[in-house]
Amino acid sequence: MAERNNPALGILSRKSLFSLFTVTSIVFLLSWFFVLQSAGGRPRFIDHSLLPTSKLLATLDASSHDSRNENEVNASVGNRSILMDSEEEAGEAPKAKTDVKCSLPDKNKVALKVYMYDLPPEFHFGLLDWKAKGNGVWPDVQTKIPDYPGGLNLQHSIEYWLTLDLLSSETADTLGGRGAVRVRNSSEADVIFVPFFSSLSYNRYSKVNPHQKKSKNKLLQEKLVSYLAAQPEWKRSGGRDHVIVAHHPNSMLDARMMLWPAMFILADFGRYPPNIANVDKDVIAPYKHVIGNYVDDTSGFDSRPTLLYFQGAIYRKDGGYVRQELFYLLKDEKDVHFSFGSVQKDGVRKATRGMRSSKFCLNIAGDTPSSNRLFDAIASHCVPVIISDEIELPYEDVLDYSQFCIFVRTSDAIKENFLMNYIRSIGKDEWTRMWRRLKEIEDFYEFRYPSKDGDAVQMIWQAVARKVPSIRMKLHKSRRFAHPLGHTERGLISFQLPHNFW
Numbered sequence: 001m002a003e004r005n006n007p008a009l010g011i012l013s014r015k016s017l018f019s020l021f022t023v024t025s026i027v028f029l030l031s032w033f034f035v036l037q038s039a040g041g042r043p044r045f046i047d048h049s050l051l052p053t054s055k056l057l058a059t060l061d062a063s064s065h066d067s068r069n070e071n072e073v074n075a076s077v078g079n080r081s082i083l084m085d086s087e088e089e090a091g092e093a094p095k096a097k098t099d100v101k102c103s104l105p106d107k108n109k110v111a112l113k114v115y116m117y118d119l120p121p122e123f124h125f126g127l128l129d130w131k132a133k134g135n136g137v138w139p140d141v142q143t144k145i146p147d148y149p150g151g152l153n154l155q156h157s158i159e160y161w162l163t164l165d166l167l168s169s170e171t172a173d174t175l176g177g178r179g180a181v182r183v184r185n186s187s188e189a190d191v192i193f194v195p196f197f198s199s200l201s202y203n204r205y206s207k208v209n210p211h212q213k214k215s216k217n218k219l220l221q222e223k224l225v226s227y228l229a230a231q232p233e234w235k236r237s238g239g240r241d242h243v244i245v246a247h248h249p250n251s252m253l254d255a256r257m258m259l260w261p262a263m264f265i266l267a268d269f270g271r272y273p274p275n276i277a278n279v280d281k282d283v284i285a286p287y288k289h290v291i292g293n294y295v296d297d298t299s300g301f302d303s304r305p306t307l308l309y310f311q312g313a314i315y316r317k318d319g320g321y322v323r324q325e326l327f328y329l330l331k332d333e334k335d336v337h338f339s340f341g342s343v344q345k346d347g348v349r350k351a352t353r354g355m356r357s358s359k360f361c362l363n364i365a366g367d368t369p370s371s372n373r374l375f376d377a378i379a380s381h382c383v384p385v386i387i388s389d390e391i392e393l394p395y396e397d398v399l400d401y402s403q404f405c406i407f408v409r410t411s412d413a414i415k416e417n418f419l420m421n422y423i424r425s426i427g428k429d430e431w432t433r434m435w436r437r438l439k440e441i442e443d444f445y446e447f448r449y450p451s452k453d454g455d456a457v458q459m460i461w462q463a464v465a466r467k468v469p470s471i472r473m474k475l476h477k478s479r480r481f482a483h484p485l486g487h488t489e490r491g492l493i494s495f496q497l498p499h500n501f502w
Contacts, residue, residue: 112180112465114243115189115233116166123196123220124163127204141167145449149200155287155372156199158265158460159245161447163195165457168450177453179461186233190468191263192242196224199248206250221255228259238478241471243464247285249368263467265460268392270368279392280470283463286394286445286456287372289379291352293446297381297439301359301428307335308423309358309382311351312373313366314340322387323364325414333420338362355380359431360406360423364388375445378404381438383431385423387413395444395459397466404437 205216239261246252361377365388
């Protein structure tokens with residue numbers, strides 16, 4: 001009983017427990033200190049000078065970090081791209097949105113290194129009736145560039161502008177503002193560019209002539225597949241680091257199923273299965289607008305008499321049924337222009353006049369989720385109203401479209417009175433903010449030669465550059481269990497081509 005009540009033993013026990021607790025706490029805090037220190041920076045045992053295009057990756061990391069710190073958006077601010085909850089009543093007007101900033105690309109970028117195949121002219125400028133001199137493959141872009149056909153052909157001319165930009169990068173006095181530069185050694189390149197004018201090939205040569213078994217467009221695709229399959233660059237990566245432009249929805253119809261590992265530059269994913277093209281692997285590029293730029297636009301809310309404008313094909317298949325539904329809902333509205341139209345005769349002139357005199361311009365899904373109408377509206381400084389649930393937009397990872405576009409779900413748009421009540425609820429101040437933003441970002445959608453910093457050509461190259469880290473990771477992962485005998489002289493693996501390549 002005396003031992004059980006000994007006070008010395010109690011004091012000793014408490015001291016022991018306190019000492020044990022103190023030691024455990026110190027060990028715990030030190031372990032977390034080392035964990036956080038290792039997570040706060042890059043591993044010290046990696047020599048980053050040996051990593052491929054380490055400057056490019058560092059620039060992309062810095063751009064991402066800066067955009068998070070400098071362009072934070074209040075989480076409580078509403079976003080029009082989320083838009084109306086299905087619970088809202090058809091006639092209920094949404095609340096106005098507070099003005100927010102948008103993340104823009106870092107201008108202090110390192111140029112993307114691009115290796116471009118010297119494909120025969122029949123794949124590119126030969127389709128424009130350009131004739132090569134001797135064994136030459138490319139035109140002299142310093143003297144005269146081959147003209148691209150006008151009209152609707154121009155809206156899908158993306159590969160033409162990208163190819164010209166690469167050719168001119170070799171003779172440029174300075175690389176300042178350039179998103180990409182051509183390199184002659186493929187081992188130095190971040191990506192491999194395939195200069196096939198696929199949209200032009202489809203527009204001009206997809207019909208089979210009476211004396212042909214196959215169209216020229218189909219034959220060119222078959223030749224392209226054979227050419228790429230034989231290239232060491234394709235074999236090294238399995239095509240993952242290749243860039244192919246197929247902007248017209250019907251271009252590359254045959255070859256796309258065989259060249260699926262490559263990065264596609266597209267208008268949308270409307271006619272692609274997700275295992276062939278998707279937002280993680282590929283890049284969405286803008287159309288080249290048909291309507292001219294609204295230079296020195298001094299118009300305003302009160303000087304644009306038409307509230308809502310649409311001119312185009314009304315009866316469409318697939319997701320385009322909504323056009324017909326909206327036509328019957330809106331045709332009798334007094335301040336709405338909703339009519340059939342095309343580029344024939346003076347269609348472009350009428351559309352130009354109509355968009356420039358309208359506050360809002362409808363961009364409705366048609367046979368595919370996207371159309372050139374969105375980019376015509378941007379060029380006209382007419383606030384786009386996008387009704388296309390499956391649309392993907394160019395540069396949306398760095399550009400907040402809700403600052404200058406209105407998004408409405410298809411299911412809401414076809415409710416009686418919903419769309420008009422919604423549009424009428426947007427006041428002069430909010431519309432003016434969006435109109436000003438359109439004037440600020442319109443250059444991102446301009447295709448020109450020579451290209452300038454911040455135009456569509458450079459924005460597309462930057463979008464491609466942002467995919468490079470993902471490409472590198474996929475390539476590195478694919479080599480984890482590769483047989484050592486499969487290594488090439490640069491330590492890369494020769495990938496087996498997909499089973500459906502042939």
